[in-house]
Amino acid sequence: VNSDGKPTKxxxxxxxxxxxxxxxxxxxxxxSPEFIPxxxxxxxxxxxxxxxxMIQRRKVFNIPEFYVGSILAVTTADPYAxxxxxxxxxxxxxxxxxxxxxxxxxxxxxxxxxxxICYEMYSPxxxxxxxxxxxxxxxxxxxxxxxxxxxxxxxxxxxxPVSHLDHEEVPVNKLQVRMKPKPWSKRWERPQFNIKxxxxxxPEEKMKAAQKWSKPWLEFDMMREYDTxxxxxxxxxxxxxxxxx
Amino acid sequence: MMPLWTKSGKRHAVTLLKVEDCHVLKYISxxxxxxxxxxxxxxxxxxxPFYKSxxxxxxxxxAGVPYKQKVTTFDVTDDALLKPGTPLYAAHFRxxxxxxxxxxxxxxxxQGVMKRWxxxxxxxSHGQTKTHRRPGAISTNKAAxxxxxxxxxxxxxxxxxxxLGLKVWRINTKHNIxxxxxxVPGHTNCLVKVRDSKLPTYKxxxxxxxxxxxxxxxxxxLPEDLYDEEVFQFTxxxxxx
Numbered sequence: 001v002n003s004d005g006k007p008t009k010x011x012x013x014x015x016x017x018x019x020x021x022x023x024x025x026x027x028x029x030x031x032s033p034e035f036i037p038x039x040x041x042x043x044x045x046x047x048x049x050x051x052x053x054m055i056q057r058r059k060v061f062n063i064p065e066f067y068v069g070s071i072l073a074v075t076t077a078d079p080y081a082x083x084x085x086x087x088x089x090x091x092x093x094x095x096x097x098x099x100x101x102x103x104x105x106x107x108x109x110x111x112x113x114x115x116x117i118c119y120e121m122y123s124p125x126x127x128x129x130x131x132x133x134x135x136x137x138x139x140x141x142x143x144x145x146x147x148x149x150x151x152x153x154x155x156x157x158x159x160x161p162v163s164h165l166d167h168e169e170v171p172v173n174k175l176q177v178r179m180k181p182k183p184w185s186k187r188w189e190r191p192q193f194n195i196k197x198x199x200x201x202x203p204e205e206k207m208k209a210a211q212k213w214s215k216p217w218l219e220f221d222m223m224r225e226y227d228t229x230x231x232x233x234x235x236x237x238x239x240x241x242x243x244x245x
Numbered sequence: 246m247m248p249l250w251t252k253s254g255k256r257h258a259v260t261l262l263k264v265e266d267c268h269v270l271k272y273i274s275x276x277x278x279x280x281x282x283x284x285x286x287x288x289x290x291x292x293x294p295f296y297k298s299x300x301x302x303x304x305x306x307x308a309g310v311p312y313k314q315k316v317t318t319f320d321v322t323d324d325a326l327l328k329p330g331t332p333l334y335a336a337h338f339r340x341x342x343x344x345x346x347x348x349x350x351x352x353x354x355x356q357g358v359m360k361r362w363x364x365x366x367x368x369x370s371h372g373q374t375k376t377h378r379r380p381g382a383i384s385t386n387k388a389a390x391x392x393x394x395x396x397x398x399x400x401x402x403x404x405x406x407x408x409l410g411l412k413v414w415r416i417n418t419k420h421n422i423x424x425x426x427x428x429v430p431g432h433t434n435c436l437v438k439v440r441d442s443k444l445p446t447y448k449x450x451x452x453x454x455x456x457x458x459x460x461x462x463x464x465x466x467l468p469e470d471l472y473d474e475e476v477f478q479f480t481x482x483x484x485x486x
Contacts, residue, residue, distance in 0.1 A: 042433055045420060046261055050247060056479035077254065079486040101248045124477045124484040125254045 028167065030065045031236045033095060034102030034121065039226050050099040051235070055242045057122050063129060068092050069137030069173060071155055072106055074119055075127045085127060088117055089157045093142035107145055109154040114146065133162045136172045138196040147184035148177045148198070191215070249414055249424065250477040254484045259414055260429045262346070262437055264421040266291045267333040268310040272326060273318075282320040285327060288313030289436050315436045325457040335421040336459035338439070340473035342413045343447035344423075347438040348431035352403030362396040406430045410444045416471040 035054070037047040057063075066072060071091050078086040090106030093116070097103045102121045107114065119126065145153045152175075164170075176199035179188075188195050189207060191214040200207060218224065249259040271286040278284060286304070294302065294312035305312050308329045338344065358364045358380045366378045380398075384391045408429055415424035423439065431437055441451065459465070472478055 040433075043263070045263065045422075046247075049261065049417070049420070049422065053479050060480060060482060077483065077485050084486045099247065120248070120256075122248075122479075123254075123256070124250050124481075127483050127485070 064131045066131050067136045071133040073130045077125045109150045134164045144188045152177045251475045259424045262423045264335040269327045269331045270308045284318045289315040317438050335423050336418050342451045343442040345409050345440050346429045347407040350402045350430045351432045353401040356401040357398045361401045414473050418467045419469045
């Protein structure tokens with residue numbers, strides 16, 4: 001009998017999940033987001049030419065798999081540095097651009113000063129990209145780290161790479177970040193940003209008032225749907241075959 | 246548009262232009278024109294003849310070439326004449342050369358004076374009655390008339406404009422694509438006229454052009470991609486200083 005006093009409903013036993021560990025599990029696929037062409041009226045030949053150049057660059061220079069929230073170390077060629085190379089360690093807060101102009105922004109706090117550097121993935125000046133810690137976060141865009149407490153953006157410049165096995169799933173860090181007092185650079189509590197990684201310590205009325213700007217019809221808008229599954233399949237085949245050669 | 250890096254690490258923005266089924270249509274000698282230079286009519290993209298007017302059908306039939314969407318004229322010297330019906334390819338241009346690109350600009354429709362001519366308009370507040378984007382005065386008292394060509398609202402865009410002195414960085418001979426520096430007038434996938442630059446600084450920039458044009462059935466075997474010497478090719482390792 002339940003604590004409510006009502007008789008408990010019969011729960012059937014859960015079905016057993018059988019994981020066959022003898023065969024090698026399906027390989028985890030990762031297609032870098034800049035390969036997927038945006039919706040538009042451009043000739044697909046343009047994206048094909050760009051992809052050829054991108055594959056060519058990836059054959060010579062290794063661009064590892066990483067997500068927003070992973071910690072990277074990038075060494076670039078710098079004519080004005082004493083060693084002619086410049087190494088920067090930071091957390092990836094944003095991945096933007098499509099094709100050859102794809103970029104990623106790394107953030108770190110060095111001696112109390114927050115520094116963000118936007119690198120172009122296919123620029124020939126980049127000598128090496130190492131992934132020190134491969135992980136995902138709850139959001140696709142971590143721009144709110146600018147308004148979070150600095151401890152969440154500080155990473156040791158000499159940190160050792162954390163090992164990650166190839167076949168394991170990418171760990172999701174469910175960290176909820178604490179913010180500096182308002183005003184922030186953007187009103188992150190508003191539903192348009194859809195941020196899950198902030199521990200909002202605002203009063204209930206403020207959170208409810210922010211929901212006034214919600215647009216619940218957007219998820220049902222059919223014109224905004226862009227189904228990339230078929231395009232991704234084709235491009236994944238093309239890219240993996242070309243890189244295997 | 247695409248980025249392109251040079252060997253020194255500098256980044257340039259590049260427009261891709263595809264040469265689609267270009268054929269020479271007609272030769273008009275300089276005697277007929279009464280001028281100094283002869284003209285060659287060149288036709289662009291292939292289209293279906295059923296949706297176009299019949300005035301040009303005779304021209305295409307005589308050249309033995311499918312119906313083209315656009316016909317342009319090029320001024321040529323007597324030694325660079327071509328037989329009507331010869332196809333033209335992207336390899337006609339070489340990397341390191343400078344070109345002028347002409348196209349119809351994006352049409353913006355009927356626009357006011359602030360967008361069309363860049364007038365400053367009037368302030369948004371402080372007593373302005375119904376006047377925020379108007380031209381203001383259009384002439385002086387003494388003139389007692391409005392001069393011809395006064396900048397006023399009207400249809401903006403959809404006119405031919407030329408970008409001069411654009412460098413050719415790379416040519417793809419397999420797909421007939423020219424990589425041209427900077428931006429080019431016109432919307433995406435619009436028809437564009439590419440011509441050797443007439444600017445005096447680039448008069449002698451083309452050292453060894455394919456003269457009179459590049460013939461695909463000739464002896465010359467070109468590699469798939471032709472690059473300018475300064476272009477960073479992705480087969481090379483990263484740039485160091």
